[in-house]
Amino acid sequence: MKRKPISKKLRFEIFKRDNFTCQYCGRMAPDVILEIDHIKSVKNKGTNDILNLTTSCLACNRGKGAKFLNENSALKIQQEQLKELNERKEQLELTIQWREELSNMMKFQIDLVEKEISKYYKCDLTNYARQNIKNLINKFGIAEVLESVNISFSKYFNEDDPDNFEFACDKVGGICFNRKMQKEERENGS
Secondary structure, three states: OOOOOOOHHHHHHHHHHOOOEOOOOOOEOOOOOEEEEEOOOOOOOOOOOHHHEEEEEHHHHHHHOOOOOOHHHHHHHHHHHHHHHHHHHHHHHHHHHHHHHHHHHHHHHHHHHHHHHHOOOOOOOOHHHHHHHHHHHHHHOHHHHHHHHHHHHHHHOOOOOHHHHHHHHHHHHHHHHHHHHHHHHHHHOO
């Protein structure tokens, strides 16, 4: 069987997975030169599949040649690799789930602000307005944004003149900022 080259990216991924440690003797880089070893040799129809590759120091890899160092150690290495791959998959799935939950939480918070605004004026916020609210929530927190909406609309919005709706919306960010500065001044004793 003809040997296929192992890409630098795959080589680096194997080294990372194995903590830059020879899986046969336990020595680590930079104390030894590391190579990628085929657990089942290319000569014995081994592939470049990630489960057939492991980190080996130069001495262990060159010493073993085309044979297994021992059947049990090869099996153990493959089991460890499979376990690690499964753990990575689970972590990736959890990360995706966490991002979805964050996105849902942000949508919920923006909807709360929209609901608070609708107490003063019934309308659907544009995507641009929702993005601005998201930015304010990220910067000041949901409680502060809700409080600032109430202050702004109580002070600047007049039901008889719905044209000032945008003016009241535009004031929310400034109110958030001023309240934050006032709080910091009180905390610093200024």
